[in-house]
Amino acid sequence: MLTHRGSFRSGRDDSPVPRCASSSPGPPVTSGRKRHLFIGCVLTEATFTDCDLSGAVFNDCTLRLTEFGAGRYRNTDLRENDLSALRGVANLAKVRIDHSQQADLAEALVGELDIVLGDD
Structure with missing residues (x-):
């Protein structure tokens, strides 16, 4: 199940979801044996819950406050994204990221755990 604000499409095989931001709600991307390609999507405040997005590719997407709830994300490619x-960073076991994105995930985890940084 994918809760979202935008409109998304999904095909039978590797199917791109190009420029998928819109103001009208659309059908959710379903799980299953399909490989989902999210290209240039605005997924601000979207919530992925109980999804199998194993092998999905997110390329050049806006993932601000995007929540990854319980689900399967093995080999989900998050490279090329902020x-x-x-x-839901703790749910992202086994995803693919670039070395440069390690700091991004650390920042997200600090925010999620409401950790206060100080010089005390």
Whole structure:
């Protein structure tokens, strides 16, 4: 199940979801054996819950406050995205990121755990 504000499409095989931001709600992307390609999507405040997005690709997407709830994300490719404002970081075991994105995930985790940084 994918809760979202935008409109999304999904096909039978590797299907792109190009420029998928819109103001009208659309059908959710369903799980199953399909591989989902999210290209240039605005997924601000979207929530993925109980999804199998294994092998999905997110390319050049806006993932501000996007929440990854319980689900399967093995080999989900999150490279080419800013991950600093994700939610549900602990659920993202086995995803693919670039070395440069490690700091983004650390920042997201600090925010999610409401950790206070100080010089005390």
